[in-house]
Amino acid sequence: MAEEPDNLVLQLLRAMRAENSARFDAIEAIVREVRLTVVSHDLRFDALDERVELIREGAVTAIGYAAHANRGHVDLRKQIADLTRRVERLEAGR
Structure with a gap:
């Protein structure tokens, strides 16, 4: 079969x-960038979750001390x- 020229289609x-x-x-490429951004956001959210948990534990401890001190006063x-x-x-x- 001879080579035919490419048609327009x-x-x-x-x-x-x-x-x-x-x-x-x-x-x-954009999807890869978005995935990397999501991963970095996940890491940030994990760090924020840890900070919030530390603050919560500190608040509970402080409230516990205050309640204990109040009980002592009572x-x-x-x-x-x-x-x-x-x-x-x-x-x-007398």
């Missing part, structure tokens, strides 16, 4: 294929009130 199809290939290459007030009543009873008994 085949030339157009080849040109379209080349253009599409270039476009898909560009899209794939206990001291009860002891003072009990001692005051005892002293008043002793003085009344």
Whole structure:
């Protein structure tokens, strides 16, 4: 079979294929960049999650200390009130 010259349709199809290939290459490059950005964002979010957890733990600890200190004050007030009543009873008994 002798070589025939390319017809116009085949030339157009080849040109379209080349253009599409270039476009898909560009899209794939963009997708790679987006994936890298997503990975870096994931790492940042993980770091932020750790920081928030540390802050939460610190707040819970601080609230725990405050509650414990408040409980200590309540206990001291009860002891003072009990001692005051005892002293008043002793003085009344004299």
